[in-house]
Each structure stands twice: as structure tokens, then as C-alpha cells.
Amino acid sequence: MNTSYGFKQYVKEIFTGSKSLIIGMGITFKHMFRPIVTVQYPRQKPIMTPHFRGHIEAILFDDTKSHHCVACGLCARTCPSHVIKVQGEKTKAGDRKYGKQYFIDFTKCSLCGLCVDVCPEKTLKFSDEYELAFYSRWDGVMDIMQRLEERK
Structure with a gap:
């Protein structure tokens, strides 16, 4: 009796983990084809917003x-x-x-x-x-x- 409960829990965790992996990979692939927003500093200078508060x-x-x-x-x-x-x-x-x-x-x-x-x-x-x-x-x-x- 104890082994069937453990087997059900084990299968449930496999399906939960697989679902989580598929959702995570979907987010990764969605962001992989977006344009790059990173500024390659110091070769590129960032554009500061009008509300930037420097010294x-x-x-x-x-x-x-x-x-x-x-x-x-x-x-x-x-x-x-x-x-x-x-x-x-x-x-x-x-x-x-x-x-x-x-x-x-x-x-x-x-x-x-x-x-x-x-x-x-x-x-x-x-x-x-x-x-x-x-x-x-x-x-x-x-x-x-x-x-x-x-x-x-």
C-alpha cells in the first residue's frame, strides 16, 4: 500500500516538473528572438532620460x-x-x-x-x-x- 502512494507521488512530480520545464523553455524561446536592449558600454553611450538625476x-x-x-x-x-x-x-x-x-x-x-x-x-x-x-x-x-x- 505504501509503495503505490510513493509511485503516484513520483509520477505526479515528473509531470509537474515537465510542465514547469516546458513553460520555462517557452519563455526563453520567446525572449530569444526579441531585439537586444543591452548597451555595449563604453563603446555605446546610453541615452539618459530627462528625469535622470546626476550630480x-x-x-x-x-x-x-x-x-x-x-x-x-x-x-x-x-x-x-x-x-x-x-x-x-x-x-x-x-x-x-x-x-x-x-x-x-x-x-x-x-x-x-x-x-x-x-x-x-x-x-x-x-x-x-x-x-x-x-x-x-x-x-x-x-x-x-x-x-x-x-x-x-
Whole structure:
């Protein structure tokens, strides 16, 4: 009596396994003839979506050929990671202050975007650059204003 129950269970497992194998091979053959979606990086560069959030960078405005940062420090106070340091400068007494140096430590930045959202002059944005790699921890600390001057 015990052997017939074991034989029935054995045959049932064979049919269940065969069904599973046929379903799996059907999925494999279906995907085998679809076009390839893998990008052969670095020979091919991926196309980034408009919603890609790379590192933070300053915007170069056409009217002033510079940034509009007034070094208010609101971005530094809002940053939950406390990785932003802004230094401003006035050209003479009574003038508006403008951002001279804007340091961000990207090794600790969470790219939350609060600094971009809170900027009153809308001078910050997310970059489209995705190849930002560092060989040293100190290479991750960047001056955003200096990078803007290099892009001009």
C-alpha cells in the first residue's frame, strides 16, 4: 500500500516538473528572438532620460553669462547630509553678494534634490553626467562654481 502512494507521488512530480520545464523553455524561446536592449558600454553611450538625476551643477544663464547664486546659504541649511559649503563675496560695499565658491562633497551626497528645490535664484540643477568616478575620497569634493567656469 505504501509503495503505490510513493509511485503516484513520483509520477505526479515528473509531470509537474515537465510542465514547469516546458513553460520555462517557452519563455526563453520567446525572449530569444526579441531585439537586444543591452548597451555595449563604453563603446555605446546610453541615452539618459530627462528625469535622470546626476550630480548637482550650477546653471549658466545667458543674460549674465554667469550663475545667479547670491550665497544665501539656504541650500547648505536645507541639506540633510550637511555636505554643502557656500562662500560669497561682495565686489564693493552696498553691492549684492554673489557665490564665489560652492563646495559639495559628492562622496556623502544623497542626491535628494532639496538644494535644487530650495534655491531662490534657481541656479542649481541636476547634471546629465553619469561617468563621475573618483580614485580618492578627496576627489569627490568639488567646487561647483569652478566647474561652471571650466564649462564656459
